Amino acid sequence: MVDSPFAMLVAQIEREFGVSIPISPSTDVAIVPDTLRPLYSFSDGLTLPFANIHKMADCNRTTYPDWICFGSDNYFSYFLCHVSQAPALTTWDHEVHTEIEGVFDTAIDWLTDEYESFIDTDTDDNAVRVTEIPDGVSKTAAITEIKPICDKSSSDLLGLFRSGAFVIPNVVRSDAFNVVRALHDLGISCHVECNT
Secondary structure (H helix, E strand, C coil), X not given: XXXXXXXXXXXXXXXXXXXXXXXXXXXXXXXXXXXXXXXXXXXXXXXXXXXXXXXXXXCECCCCCCEEEEEECCCCEEEEEECCCCCXXXXXXXXXXXXXXXXXXXXXXXXXXXXXXXXXXXXXXXXXXXXXXXXXXXXXXHHHHHHHHCCCCHHHHHHHHHHCCEEEEEECHHHHHXXXXXXXXXXXXXXXXXXX
């Protein structure tokens, strides 16, 4: 289970958000459509920083004929799975009043897209929080990664790096995640804090 695509994606989400996501694997996934079984085998519901996936028992099977609502993005969209057609999975904005159409064939492809879509929302009320900089990390390389998201001089950034922990506020969300991913590659402990 540790090497499952869901485990790897959730570990990435935990690392990039600096959170812990409780997992509760299910042993009997017969009540959900085949397309959702890998997801529910991994965890019977998930509370993610950008979405909620219902427990199997809480999935709504009655509101949309032939579609099961298995969660939402905390805004306007529902997560739906068709009981028999392929592609079976979609994120559907109920306020648009368009016909529901499946987009994804697998739950991991759908969840990965949902996460990347959240990241690509270019709100600017986000922060990059650096929590630990191990000895030996190239501060020049780290400053090069952070410089585009703040208005501090290189010497000011060097001072922040010497302090060991700091926050860069008011960052566009997609930029914040790009920087955090680059800093992770350098061995720096950090995460994104999303306020919207």
